[in-house]
Amino acid sequence: QVRLVESGGGLVQAGSSLRLSCAASVRTFSDYITGWFRQAPGKEREFVAAISRFGSSTYYADSVKGRFAVSRDNTKNIAYLHMSTLKPEDTAVYYCAAKQDYRVSYSRTLSDYDYWGQGTQVTVSS
Secondary structure, three states, X not given: OOOEEEEOOEEEEOOOOEEXXXXXXXXXXHHEEEEEEEEOOOOOOEEEEEEOOOOOOEEEOOOXXXXXXXXXXXXXXXXXXXXXXXXXXXXXXXXXXXXXXXXXXXXXXXXXXXXXXXXXXXXXXX
C-alpha cells in the first residue's frame, strides 16, 4: 500500500514563499510519476504541477508557471513543491499524488493518479 503524506502548509502573507513536502512510503519512489493538485473552497480540484520519475521533466499549470517549482529526491522518497510570490488566489488544500507508470512522464488528469495524500492547507492573506 502506497501512503503519501504532505506537510509544509500554513498561513502566509501575499508575496511570501512556502515549500510543501510529500513523503512517500514506497520501495522505489522513482517508479512513480508525481503530481501536485489543489482544491479551493467551492471549486474542483485542479492540476498544479507534475514531475517525471527521475525529475528530468517538470510541468506546470499556467497559473503557477514562473512562481512554483516542483522537485523530488528519490533517495529520500520525497517530492517538493516550492511556492513563491504567493497570491490570495493560491489559497487551497494542496495534494500530492502518485502513479506507478513507465509509459508517460507526467499527467495533468486527476483520475490518472492512483495514490493521494490527505492534503495540506495553504492560506495566503492579502
